[in-house]
Amino acid sequence: MRTTSRSPVRGTRWARVVSVVVVLLGSVAFASPAWAHGDGETEEGYLLVQQALGHLAHDSGPEGVMLAQEKIGDALATADQEGVDVSLVEQGQAALSAGDVEAGRALLQEAITEAVSALAPATGEETGTSVIASDLPGRGALAGRSWVFLVLSVLLAVAGTALAVRYRPAHTVRALGRRLGSTTSDDGRSAQTRKDAS
Amino acid sequence: MTTHVGAAEGATQPVRPGGAGSPAAPATGSRKPSRTRAALDALDERLGISALEYPVPEHANNLAWSLGGITAASLGILIVTGILLAQFYSPIPETANASVRHIVTDVWGGRFVRGVHFWAAQAMYVTALLHLMRVFFTGSYKRPREANYLVGVAMLGLVTLATFTGTVLKWDQEGFEALGHNIEIGKLLGGAGIWFSPKFADQVPILVRLYGAHTVLVPGLIIVLAVLHGLLVKKHKISPHPALPTDSSGLQAPVDEPTEPFTHHLRRIAAFGVALFGILGILAVLFPPGVGASPVAGIEITRPPWSFWWMFTLENWIGLKGILYGELAFFGLLILLPFVDRNPKRHWRTRPVAMGAGIAMLLMVVVLTILMAVTPAKQHLGM
Numbered sequence: 001m002r003t004t005s006r007s008p009v010r011g012t013r014w015a016r017v018v019s020v021v022v023v024l025l026g027s028v029a030f031a032s033p034a035w036a037h038g039d040g041e042t043e044e045g046y047l048l049v050q051q052a053l054g055h056l057a058h059d060s061g062p063e064g065v066m067l068a069q070e071k072i073g074d075a076l077a078t079a080d081q082e083g084v085d086v087s088l089v090e091q092g093q094a095a096l097s098a099g100d101v102e103a104g105r106a107l108l109q110e111a112i113t114e115a116v117s118a119l120a121p122a123t124g125e126e127t128g129t130s131v132i133a134s135d136l137p138g139r140g141a142l143a144g145r146s147w148v149f150l151v152l153s154v155l156l157a158v159a160g161t162a163l164a165v166r167y168r169p170a171h172t173v174r175a176l177g178r179r180l181g182s183t184t185s186d187d188g189r190s191a192q193t194r195k196d197a198s
Numbered sequence: 199m200t201t202h203v204g205a206a207e208g209a210t211q212p213v214r215p216g217g218a219g220s221p222a223a224p225a226t227g228s229r230k231p232s233r234t235r236a237a238l239d240a241l242d243e244r245l246g247i248s249a250l251e252y253p254v255p256e257h258a259n260n261l262a263w264s265l266g267g268i269t270a271a272s273l274g275i276l277i278v279t280g281i282l283l284a285q286f287y288s289p290i291p292e293t294a295n296a297s298v299r300h301i302v303t304d305v306w307g308g309r310f311v312r313g314v315h316f317w318a319a320q321a322m323y324v325t326a327l328l329h330l331m332r333v334f335f336t337g338s339y340k341r342p343r344e345a346n347y348l349v350g351v352a353m354l355g356l357v358t359l360a361t362f363t364g365t366v367l368k369w370d371q372e373g374f375e376a377l378g379h380n381i382e383i384g385k386l387l388g389g390a391g392i393w394f395s396p397k398f399a400d401q402v403p404i405l406v407r408l409y410g411a412h413t414v415l416v417p418g419l420i421i422v423l424a425v426l427h428g429l430l431v432k433k434h435k436i437s438p439h440p441a442l443p444t445d446s447s448g449l450q451a452p453v454d455e456p457t458e459p460f461t462h463h464l465r466r467i468a469a470f471g472v473a474l475f476g477i478l479g480i481l482a483v484l485f486p487p488g489v490g491a492s493p494v495a496g497i498e499i500t501r502p503p504w505s506f507w508w509m510f511t512l513e514n515w516i517g518l519k520g521i522l523y524g525e526l527a528f529f530g531l532l533i534l535l536p537f538v539d540r541n542p543k544r545h546w547r548t549r550p551v552a553m554g555a556g557i558a559m560l561l562m563v564v565v566l567t568i569l570m571a572v573t574p575a576k577q578h579l580g581m
Contacts, residue, residue: 041496042495042496047494047495047496050494050495051494051495051496051497053494054371054491054492054493054494054497054499055497055499057371057491057492058371058490058491058499058500059499067499121292122290122291122292122403123396123400123401123402123403124396124397124400124402124403124404125377125378125381125396125403125404125495126291126403126495127291127369127374127492127493127494127495128290128291128292128293128294128403129291129292129295129492129493129494130292131492132491132492132494133295133296133299133491133492134491135370135488135489135490135491136299136302136303136488136489136490137488138485138486138487138488139309139483139484139485139486142483145307145310146310146483149307149310149479149482149483150479150480150483150484152479153475153476153477153478153479153480153482153483154476154480155476156472156473156475156476156479157473157475157476157477157479157480158476159472159473159476160469160470160471160472160473160474160475160476161469161473163468163469163472163473164466164469164470164473166469167259167462167465167466167469168259168466169256169257169259169260169458170256170456171256171456173257173260173439173441173442174441176256176257176439176442176455176456177441177442180442180443180452180454180455181443
């Protein structure tokens, strides 16, 4: 780094920059903690069932089922069960315990039909979710149309690469260096200076 | 064809007299210009396209010096595919996820277009970062190009924002959790983060506002800044290559470095753009992005897109504030760079402090990213 004498004006400017950074970081450091959705875990029964469905949609293996079972337990224990068919939730819980994930999902989804049909149109950060659809995988085996897109893409990639090679600069940087002289700008002697000297 | 700057520097006319698109091209002898030539000349007379034929030093056509142009090509691909996707996408929470599934499964070519859009977003992010690294390692942010460097940093911030908003628009669990994080960070910012608060416009789904940001605000700002970036590149000229000599001012390429018209630079970028589109198409067919499960509030089970992983490792360590601190530190250091590093030298060997700091920062981001890749998703929202 180049060392320069510090003028009072520059010092003041730096002091301002530092103080702004300190204020910004300080406001962040001492800001009140933020919580998602304001109040931690929900008490709404239908939402707890949805959360169970969310875990199953993401992971239908043992871990996903375990997390879903926890949410189902919470849904059965909560006081707010408006729009939730508790007996269907219990059947869904039993199906999951028996290892039938698909049946369990179907029963849980059916159990909250009344609750989700009564939801107002979503505003703010509401999800608007009524039916929990599973992950849609990227692709399966390539079909005819995919092959057409693939071949066209390969042709474009090859054509573009060929054009890029054709339009490449006439000289490499190394060749330019040899042509202009081997000293770089940081050697303290510019090309113009060399020209003047010669 | 190359020309020396000395022959054309300061000239307002094209470098190649009589070259393609030149309005001043006289018909040689008694030969009448072809219809194509006449049409091009007529077009140029009215649009002044030949003004783009100003000379640029030959090293500007290297791949490393073309990364900014390739980033712009990615933006072009994103805009075209984005317009196509917007015809079928519904930005309403109740139907957004289903509309993405409809695009992928029912719209002719929809899976391919969405795949190209997704991969073009990755390409834009990567090429923008590579461009930034090239600018850093070759000292192109130094006087008199500091302001243009800051414009570039602002564009990188907008690209990050575009990636984030695009992630949310899928309206799957991953997108919803990304939104949840951003709302929380908005709260940490207090008044400065009000736009991300659902309370800012509580009768409108935040998804609709993010859709507006993703399709209008963010790309619009990127385009405005890209035009400014290009104009400033023209004003300050392409930065000298650190391995080559400079002119007497030390700020520009030497007068005896061969030049080519800027249109040749554009031509090579177009070629790179065609190749890029092909590569993106291959990726779109072989590795199309999936669509996650419908979003559910109150659970956190997904991982963010890879470009945010380094921040989320910080979140795993110190909570949601880690993302904010990480972002502030990253962009703060980038912004401070030209003000702190006043060393006029450009070659990496002559800038040990800047190189050391830059490589340390790069390594840190890479290590944090790798750590996230091997760490399972954790619950932070509502904890």
